[in-house]
Amino acid sequence: MSDQLARFPAAPSSDGRAQPWYLRRGSLVAAAIVAIVVVTVITDLPAPDNRASDIAAAKTVIGQISTDLAPCTNATGEAFQLYSFQTAGTITSSQRASAPGWLSQDVVACSFANAQVFDLSNVDIPGTASGKQLGVALSWATQWATSDALDAMSAIETLMADPTKATARTTLLTQWRLMVAHREDADRSIETASTLLSISLPSLGLPSIPEPAT
Numbered sequence: 001m002s003d004q005l006a007r008f009p010a011a012p013s014s015d016g017r018a019q020p021w022y023l024r025r026g027s028l029v030a031a032a033i034v035a036i037v038v039v040t041v042i043t044d045l046p047a048p049d050n051r052a053s054d055i056a057a058a059k060t061v062i063g064q065i066s067t068d069l070a071p072c073t074n075a076t077g078e079a080f081q082l083y084s085f086q087t088a089g090t091i092t093s094s095q096r097a098s099a100p101g102w103l104s105q106d107v108v109a110c111s112f113a114n115a116q117v118f119d120l121s122n123v124d125i126p127g128t129a130s131g132k133q134l135g136v137a138l139s140w141a142t143q144w145a146t147s148d149a150l151d152a153m154s155a156i157e158t159l160m161a162d163p164t165k166a167t168a169r170t171t172l173l174t175q176w177r178l179m180v181a182h183r184e185d186a187d188r189s190i191e192t193a194s195t196l197l198s199i200s201l202p203s204l205g206l207p208s209i210p211e212p213a214t
Helices: 002-007 025-044 051-088 093-109 115-122 129-161 166-197
Strands: none
Touching: 051 093, 051 115, 051 129, 051 166, 093 129, 115 129, 129 166
16 A cells, blocks of 8 residues: 555645545546556457367368369369370270260369359358468369369360370460469468367368379
8 A cells, every 4th residue: 555655645635634546636547548458458359269169160161172172073083094094005995985075074073063163152161260271271272173173174175185286285284283282272271270270170182183194
């Protein structure tokens, strides 16, 4: 109490007696300002995330993305495998005859004409820090499917019909490199989300495609 009195010396009242420091107008204003600042700081502090619910939400999001991408990832693997059979000279006459129909379906599987791929635009991303990383991963995965893989398979369609098309070979190699880069970008975002949640989250399931022979 003596310290308080030293910091806030009493002022005389109208009857000559000293007023306590807490009744002085200047002290009340200062105390009010301090209280407002404290309340403001407390209010501005971020609310702690519920880790368990964040982890559950992250796994749900990854599961949805993986499910929506599944037709495209399967189609991409098939298209590149067919092309590898052709470049290696091991493609059968039956496979060659079926290739145009298969590849046409594979291209659709990675386009927004595919209902599951279209559903990628409806994935509900949490607004948490880890959720933002999942949103980035979703963006890279969508580009991997609807741009990189789609254009690569279109080039494969051309090369299966005419292996001498130089522009198609260039396109295929360029799109394959983008597939590798964007797959790594998506994986890094998942890893960052894993670090934020202190847990190892599952991958999106984007396949690692060997470099095509051109």
